[in-house]
Amino acid sequence: MPVECLPFIGFLAGLLVISFGGGGGAIYVGVLTALCGVPPELAASTSLATIIPTTFAGAFGHFRAGNVDLRLAGLLLLSIIPGTLIGTWCSAYIPESIYYLISAACLLVFSTQMLWTLIRQKGQPLRRPGQKLTAKETAEASFFGLLSGLMTGAIGLSGGGPITAALFLLRCPALRTVGTSVAVISLMSLTGFLGHLTMGHIDWRLVALLASGTITGALAAPPLLSRLGKERAEKVIRPLIITVNYILGVLILMK
Secondary structure (H helix, E strand, C coil): CCHHHHHHHHHHHHHHHHHCCCCCHHHHHHHHHHHCCCCHHHHHHHHHHHHHHHHHHHHHHHHHCCCCCHHHHHHHHHHHHHHHHHHHHHHHHCCHHHHHHHHHHHHHHHHHHHHHHHHHCCCCCCCCCCCCCCHHHHHHHHHHHHHHHHHHHHHCCCCHHHHHHHHHHCCCCHHHHHHHHHHHHHHHHHHHHHHHHHCCCCCHHHHHHHHHHHHHHHHHHHHHHHCCCHHHHHHHHHHHHHHHHHHHHHHHHCC
């Protein structure tokens, strides 16, 4: 596929991933490597550079709509940032032969965990804004945050899978799960990108082509979500998040 098609793909990706609490890393990496022939290491850095403007645009829209839990975002970032730095350092040592396997396995495992959480928590009350976390909940959120950072830095994924998995465990409402996840990913991707930048692995032409579409899609997503309403969002968004992650995991595994 010619790289000139990247803005169109970027728009669709930006619209979808900001709606489901991700950053689009799995989509960007898959498109760049499988369809455009970009080496995995370069695809990872290009993905992170593209995720930054996409998620900042999406996070701004979600914040204005009241969908960002700053307390939970701060808790996750405490473990995500060091994980991202460690993952970035490890990225140069990941063999290309297992690159796709790691990406797919991460998405499939976290999708299964989210599905189990959704079934187990059916009928339980959702978390209220400002509700105090237990020690167990804090430990679980920190663990998923660390895994998310490692995924972002090492293989260029946005890390949305473990972040949304953590917010599912904390019984966060659907719209707040999406908004908080996007806000966290925006800062996490910036950390990973700066690490790759110091290593000189950036193709700015690819970044510009992809980001030109993703930013537009990201800005369009929050207003569309707000029209769903909270009750409908709870029924629709969580199952869709799980389904999208499963599909992406299978597609990457088939490459």
